[in-house]
Each structure stands twice: as C-alpha cells, then as structure tokens.
Amino acid sequence: xxxxxxxxxxxxxxxxxxxxxxxxxxxxxxxxxxxxxxxxxxxxxxxxxxxxxxxxxxxxxxxxxxxxxxxxxxxxxxxxxxxxxxxxxxxxxxxxxxxxxxxxxxxxxxxxxxxxxxxxxxxxxxxxxxxxxxxxxxxxxxxxxxxxxxxxxxxxxxxxxxxxxxxxxxxxxxxxxxxxxxxxxxxxxxxxxxxxxxxxxxxxxxxxxxxxxxxxxxxxxxxxxxxxxxxxxxxxxxxxxxxxxxxxxxxxxxxxxxxxxxxxxxxxxxxxxxxxxxxxxxxxxxxxxxxxxxxxxxxxxxxxxxxxxxxxxxxxxxxxxxxxxxxxxxxxxxxxxxxxxxxxxxxxxxxxxxxxxxxxxxxxx
Ligand code: G3I
Numbered sequence: 110x111x112x113x114x115x116x117x118x119x120x121x122x123x124x125x126x127x128x129x130x131x132x133x134x135x136x137x138x139x140x141x142x143x144x145x146x147x148x149x150x151x152x153x154x155x156x157x158x159x160x161x162x163x164x165x166x167x168x169x170x171x172x173x174x175x176x177x178x179x180x181x182x183x184x185x186x187x188x189x190x191x192x193x194x195x196x197x198x199x200x201x202x203x204x205x206x207x208x209x210x211x212x213x214x215x216x217x218x219x220x221x222x223x224x225x226x227x228x229x230x231x232x233x234x235x236x237x238x239x240x241x242x243x244x245x246x247x248x249x250x251x252x253x254x255x256x257x258x259x260x261x262x263x264x265x266x267x268x269x270x271x272x273x274x275x276x277x278x279x280x281x282x283x284x285x286x287x288x289x290x291x292x293x294x295x296x297x298x299x300x301x302x303x304x305x306x307x308x309x310x311x312x313x314x315x316x317x318x319x320x321x322x323x324x325x326x327x328x329x330x331x332x333x334x335x336x337x338x339x340x341x342x343x344x345x346x347x348x349x350x351x352x353x354x355x356x357x358x359x360x361x362x363x364x365x366x367x368x369x370x371x372x373x374x375x376x377x378x379x380x381x382x383x384x385x386x387x388x389x390x391x392x393x394x395x396x397x398x399x400x401x402x403x404x405x406x407x408x409x410x411x412x413x414x415x416x417x418x419x420x421x422x423x424x425x426x427x428x429x430x431x432x433x434x435x436x437x438x439x440x441x442x443x444x445x446x447x448x449x450x451x452x453x454x455x456x457x458x459x460x461x462x463x464x465x466x467x468x469x470x471x472x473x474x
Contacts, residue, residue: 138171141466147407149415150174150414151170152417153174153204154424156424162456166420166421170420180194180215182241183222183223211249212254214375216258216290217278217286217290219262222276227277231281235286235289242297245297246293256304257375262274263327264320265320266316288336302340311344311353312353341370342376345378347398349380349384350382358402362412374412378419381394381448395459421450422447
C-alpha cells in the first residue's frame, strides 16, 4: 500500500464513525438520514477525480460510499498475475479524507468475470478465490465499513438446484463457495462487516419471489453453520414497469429482520424507462416510486442504510456500456437519457431528492 496513507484513511474512517458535528449543517440527504439513525450514501468511481463539482456533491450529500467497480475482480486483477489497486486506493483514500464510511463491492460474483478466470479449472478457481480475497480484503483491512463478500448468489434462470446463479465460483465449489468466501474475508479483515448482496427481491415477480425465498433459506443455512455473515444488502434497482407490492416487500423485510441482521438498500435507483410524459412528469413519477419504496423500507427498523447507485443521472449505470449492451440484447431502445437518480445532469436536486428526504423524515414517526 505504498501510495495509500493508512493513517489518513484510518483517521477518516474513525471520524466517519463518530457522531457528526452538532453545528447546524445545510440539509443534505446524509444529514437528514443521519438524524434518524440511517446511513445515506452513493456509489462512486473514478469520475469524482475528473469532476470536482460532483465530488463535492458526494461529500455533501453522503455519509457512506460504495466503490462501484474498482475493487471488482475484473478491475483489480486484469490478469491472473496482475494486481492493479491504484484506482481503488485513490477512492479509499479520498473517502477516508472526507470522513465517509466505505463499502467494498464485491469480492465474489459469478457474473462479470474476466475471461482468464473462466478458462481456469475448478481447483484453480477455488485457490484464486481464496488468494484474491486475502489480498484484496487484506489490503484495505480496517478501512472498510462493510464488504459485499458475495454478490447475487441467486439467479433461477440458470435452472440450477436451489435457483443459484451459475458461474466460475459455483461451477468450482457448488454453493459452498459462499461460506468459504465469508470465512476468507473474515480472516483477511477482522473489522469489516461482511454482507451478502442480492438483486431482484424488490420485484413482485416469479423471479423476485424465488430469489426472496432462496435468500431467506441461504441466510439461515449460513448462520446455522456459524458463517460470519453480518448484514444483508438488497440492491433496489427499481423497475416501475415490473410488478411491485408494498405489503409483500414489507413482509419480506420483516422476515429478513427476524434473522437479526442489519439490512442495507445497497444500489437504489429508479428506472424511468417505463414512464411517459414530459421531463417534469417523468421526474415526478420517479420521485413517487422512491417515496413509496423507501417509506416501506423506513418502516422496518432493521433497515440501517440506503445507498443510491451513483447520485447524479450523469453517472448512472443506465447510461454506461454495460447497460447499453443489455439493452441491445433485450431489444430495449431508450428514447431519452436515463434520469434515475436524486441529482440531474447539472447536479441539481430533482423531485427524487425531496422524496428520499421525506421518506427519511417519516422514519419512526
Ligand atoms: O472504464 C472503462 C472504459 O475505460 C472502457 O473504455 C470501457 C469499455 O467498455 O469500459 C469501462 O468500464 C466499464 C465500467 O462499467 C465503467 O463504465 C466496464 O466495461 C463495465 O463492465 C462496467 O459495468 C459495471 C457493471 O456493474 C459490471 O461490473 C457498471 O458500471 C456498474 O454500475 C454495474 O453495477 C452492478 C453491480 O456491480 C451489481 N448489481 C447490479 C449493478 C448494475 O448492473
């Protein structure tokens, strides 16, 4: 960690865990959430170094940040024998200096892996996973508030028993890769909270219901086996054009909360592609969805944090190559740039900002 001043980051981390200064602060989503005992934050990436105004908006609005891509396996290990933590180091240092709690995302994901991993034998993948977790989680030990140790364990579409997501790690170790990854992460970083992160549970679709059931069963199995699981991440990529049921999701949150683990909404955004009308009408519809969903989340005391997947439409993943490829695959043709987040392209608060603030303010009333 030559170029990462551990002392600076630890100072920032320590400060981020202390109560905020009581002096009146301009209202921000982070301050409003903080006043109700909830973390608010955003995903961040290299854009904050090229866009000082955006970096300032993140520092103002957030109390926690998730590293969107820089510590993912394909980014930090472009080749089996090449480790490239430079961007991750810069992001961890920046966040520490801003007194922001830091989420690591993600150590193990059966999707979005580099080709060199897919060419490995099962035995090599298992060894690589252990070594990758030891090196990556070990590098930032003590600096990360929580790790998404395993991302998206389920995807019933693969047709595997239990609805697990297929990929190099499952192929190599079956579902045991999950417990193994958590034990490896605990050995590498005794301080970080270890989280299991999942998608789709917000949808009241067959997929969403199957993932919810699978996740509850997996959490019980991991806890019964003494696996160091300390939190659950529900991504929250809301798609209003798909079925959603407040009561059903609230019951799922309550069932999850019975496991006595903190719940984070880890990747919140609201796709606007199903809404029509002028920009103001679309923004209002997006805001209404934020308010509806977060009101349900805030009614569950186990929900301790809400992280949006970037803060400004300008940097939404819905505008990136990854999603554009998915659009082409699914024959989705957007008519306008995505507007899924609390700040617009010019970093101005949108109706969604006020909706999120109102949901936080309604907590515990
Ligand atoms: O930065 C490079 C650029 O230099 C290069 O020219 C370009 C070539 O395509 O790639 C750029 O990197 C892309 C990166 O996003 C930044 O835009 C990667 O190819 C692309 O794979 C990456 O996509 C990310 C995706 O996960 C896959 O890792 C998205 O930004 C990120 O928002 C998305 O986030 C996921 C969560 O990790 C898990 N939950 C779902 C969520 C949305 O899909």
